[in-house]
Amino acid sequence: MTIVVNGAALDAPHDARVSLLDFLRETCGLSGTKKGCDQGACGACTVLADGERILSCLSLAVQYEGRSITTIEGLGQPGRLHPLQQAFVEHDGFQCGYCTPGQICSAVGMAAEIARGVPSHVTVDLGGEDILLSHEELRERMSGNLCRCGAYNGIVEAIAETYGAETLAEAAE
Amino acid sequence: MTPFRYMRATDAASAVLKGGAAGARYLGGGTNLVDLMRENIETPESLVDVTGLPGGIDELPGGGLRIGAAVRNTALAEHRAVRLRYPMLARAILAGASGQIRNMATVGGNILQRTRCSYFYDEAGSRCNKRHPGEGCDAVGGFNRNHAILGASSACVAVHPSDMCVALAALDAVVHLRGNGGERRLAFTALHRLPGELPDVDTMLQPGELITAVEIPPMPFAARSTYRKVRDRSSYAFALVSVAAALDVEGGQVRDVRIALGGVAHKPWRAERAEALLRGGPLSATSFAAAAEAELASAQALSGNGFKIDLARRTLVAVLEDLSGEIA
Numbered sequence: 001m002t003i004v005v006n007g008a009a010l011d012a013p014h015d016a017r018v019s020l021l022d023f024l025r026e027t028c029g030l031s032g033t034k035k036g037c038d039q040g041a042c043g044a045c046t047v048l049a050d051g052e053r054i055l056s057c058l059s060l061a062v063q064y065e066g067r068s069i070t071t072i073e074g075l076g077q078p079g080r081l082h083p084l085q086q087a088f089v090e091h092d093g094f095q096c097g098y099c100t101p102g103q104i105c106s107a108v109g110m111a112a113e114i115a116r117g118v119p120s121h122v123t124v125d126l127g128g129e130d131i132l133l134s135h136e137e138l139r140e141r142m143s144g145n146l147c148r149c150g151a152y153n154g155i156v157e158a159i160a161e162t163y164g165a166e167t168l169a170e171a172a173e
Numbered sequence: 174m175t176p177f178r179y180m181r182a183t184d185a186a187s188a189v190l191k192g193g194a195a196g197a198r199y200l201g202g203g204t205n206l207v208d209l210m211r212e213n214i215e216t217p218e219s220l221v222d223v224t225g226l227p228g229g230i231d232e233l234p235g236g237g238l239r240i241g242a243a244v245r246n247t248a249l250a251e252h253r254a255v256r257l258r259y260p261m262l263a264r265a266i267l268a269g270a271s272g273q274i275r276n277m278a279t280v281g282g283n284i285l286q287r288t289r290c291s292y293f294y295d296e297a298g299s300r301c302n303k304r305h306p307g308e309g310c311d312a313v314g315g316f317n318r319n320h321a322i323l324g325a326s327s328a329c330v331a332v333h334p335s336d337m338c339v340a341l342a343a344l345d346a347v348v349h350l351r352g353n354g355g356e357r358r359l360a361f362t363a364l365h366r367l368p369g370e371l372p373d374v375d376t377m378l379q380p381g382e383l384i385t386a387v388e389i390p391p392m393p394f395a396a397r398s399t400y401r402k403v404r405d406r407s408s409y410a411f412a413l414v415s416v417a418a419a420l421d422v423e424g425g426q427v428r429d430v431r432i433a434l435g436g437v438a439h440k441p442w443r444a445e446r447a448e449a450l451l452r453g454g455p456l457s458a459t460s461f462a463a464a465a466e467a468e469l470a471s472a473q474a475l476s477g478n479g480f481k482i483d484l485a486r487r488t489l490v491a492v493l494e495d496l497s498g499e500i501a
Binding site: 015016017019038039040043046052053054055058059060062063106109110113116117118119120121123126127139140141142143144145 | 174176177178179200202203204207208211220222224247250251256257260263264267268270271272273274276277407408409
């Protein structure tokens with residue numbers, strides 16, 4: 001069995017100790033995924049596994065044999081940025097940029113959760129079918145991604161523009 | 174991290190065969206165990222990945238739910254039956270960790286996660302009876318703001334970190350276990366233990382025993398239940414104190430009630446004294462305060478966590494007031 005990374009099938013490491021994060025960075029040469037705390041506290045290493053956001057630092061690569069991983073390199077490339085990457089540029093959603101790949105992968109996963117109707121800690125009506133991505137919902141759902149530069153206002157604006165309640169309403173029209 | 178063998182199990186029988194070997198540990202999402210292995214606090218010789226075991230969320234005759242141990246935390250919190258019939262459980266899960274971690278973490282792994290006591294984690298610099306039985310506890314005389322106020326011992330003042338487990342304790346959940354000796358069931362409240370003189374032993378599981386499922390009995394009044402978590406920041410932090418509660422009211426009287434506290438003890442703390450005082454009594458601020466007082470009567474403060482006693486009382490009263498307001 002192999003691990004599919006951005007569409008390419010790769011053999012899992014022989015040493016089971018290798019984290020998914022190190023596998024992506026060292027073996028696959030995909031250094032877009034960042035190592036921040038390496039203990040699940042910062043979110044910089046967030047990637048998508050079959051479309052769900054996870055922390056690659058707390059994952060053993062061998063756990064993801066047979067799964068499909070998408071990193072920031074798989075979302076967009078220079079010249080054909082993902083809409084959320086473009087929005088981060090336009091809204092100054094970063095200063096140093098170290099947390100950005102994790103922020104973007106996390107927000108892409110979050111948008112899928114919203115579309116599926118997954119509630120959050122701040123969702124008032126647990127019985128509701130539709131979740132409105134208010135700023136309160138957005139901040140709660142993105143709380144697993146820290147930005148030590150404090151670029152949160154730009155991050156929130158970029159995500160709200162791409163996935164926010166108003167954007168979703170426009171898309172539906 | 175020390176070298177280990179990695180194996181996948183696809184059914185409970187083969188998992189238990191592999192997991193019964195010396196030095197074997199079961200692996201769920203890995204969000205706690207992988208971290209502890211990296212810190213050399215856990216040094217298993219083999220990992221048996223049980224995330225591929227069958228078992229989703231199934232309706233039981235009579236209205237309960239059977240939740241497979243490999244169900245992810247997000248999947249449990251978003252399940253409609255959980256949201257509508259056991260909202261305290263959905264709310265407890267959603268109050269814990271982050272979106273990424275809830276996508277990874279399994280129900281079984283959440284239950285068996287270990288304390289986040291910073292002295293437990295400090296392999297290089299601190300004494301901890303949970304890591305090395307008998308060497309002493311540096312939390313007792315150290316920074317113990319987050320530590321236990323109920324049921325602790327001089328050997329260990331660590332708290333159980335889970336939010337989900339607080340709701341499961343309140344909901345009379347039952348844990349399904351499988352070991353080499355066969356299958357058995359255990360009340361959820363009897364699974365975790367108080368530290369006593371053996372703080373290195375977190376649970377009543379036998380060596381190699383596997384949690385295969387959690388069963389929640391029907392509890393119609395739990396449709397009006399909630400979970401309140403008090404923490405140092407508004408998201409992505411462990412509880413200082415938390416309360417899971419369900420209240421059943423008829424004619425201004427408390428017909429039935431379930432309460433459990435989190436962040437206060439070595440295990441999810443079922444508030445039996447408070448429940449007994451409330452059951453059959455009036456729905457009043459006075460009785461809520463008396464129940465909270467009784468539950469915390471045996472609380473003991475360490476040098477840094479005395480505030481938790483009042484915080485627990487007040488949070489419990491506030492949750493009961495919220496639930497009674499919802500009913501009124």
